[in-house]
Amino acid sequence: MQLHKPDVVAAAATILDNYGIADLSMRRLARELNVSPSALYWHFANKQQLLGAVADLVLAAACADPGAGSWQWRIQSVCERLRDALLSHTDGAELVSASLAAGQSRAAADIVARLAESAAAAGIHPDQAVLAARTVVHYVLGFTADEQSRLQWDAAGAAGIAPDTDPGGAFEFGLTLLIDGLAVQARVAVN
């Protein structure tokens, strides 16, 4: 039967989870779907666009509304959900990082926008709120990509790089740094 976009994206996510981003190739995906590689190019302009769609799928779990609460709490809950979503797929952080940089993930852009709102609510100037949001997202993606690659080196039995003993605590620590910094900036903006 016919190939549909959501099926393709789901198959891609399965390869990602089982074998990692290095093995997520157009040719391999086509093989798994029993179509010729060129068939994929009817549905997606190129590989980046396909990866962007997979990134959106990964981020779906992180896109719930943070609801009410202090701006600190909203930023924290968005970031924790983001990290959880990334960790629940092999190489999730690397995939989303690349898709955000390439401008191919709507969901990633939405998360940046939501964090910018929270920063603005803290009292940061709207222009700077976008910068602050990007800073926070860079932190979450960088930290989680690092964490994920440590996990993989460890699983592969490598000795070079040690995994963190308490990744969750380490994540909170860095996030606190940024939230505290935002609070300081917000006070400066008022005066």
Next chain:
Amino acid sequence: MQLHKPDVVAAAATILDNYGIADLSMRRLARELNVSPSALYWHFANKQQLLGAVADLVLAAACADPGAGSWQWRIQSVCERLRDALLSHTDGAELVSASLAAGQSRAAADIVARLAESAAAAGIHPDQAVLAARTVVHYVLGFTADEQSRLQWDAAGAAGIAPDTDPGGAFEFGLTLLIDGLAVQARVAVN
């Protein structure tokens, strides 16, 4: 004549600067050096190791001692020099990011260690100082990779993503967030 490691790394850096990281392949590098691709594997175990050596070359410019001064000033000067070094080579941030994650860049590890020292000097607990240093490096690499890819999309005439109007100022802003956050944490640690 014979092939020497520094020549190989220099040739790789030239390809990087002129064509970007996507075109920096073992085969292309071999072609440029007039050797067969397999010759490179006598000098380097694999591509990651070679990229790590190129990353060290890129970072050489950022490895000067920050000298005396307040911990805030030392962190800021290390980060500014790091960003300058990354910006002075095409895809510099992406290259160093990958090499740091793969544990293949001595220079990148040194910079993390130096930032950790400064955080410890601020009064952060030694264990947390390493976390703080990683957070700062993730920020610099994430911000600069973002900045560099915006520059490239712009140079390629793409419309999707706009480049920052004042990247230097944007960079300082994020850095200030982190330094302020560190100051807050340092006060908490004292009490």
Next chain:
DNA sequence: ACCTGAACACCGTTCAAGT
């Protein structure tokens, strides 16, 4: 509209064999 088949121009890495 949707897909195949074949082609183009590539990859990283290994390894026997040469000098």
Next chain:
DNA sequence: ACCTGAACACCGTTCAAGT
């Protein structure tokens, strides 16, 4: 010690042609 040549097992993408 250092390098070549050939091979293995792959890539992303295009495009005429088929149904």
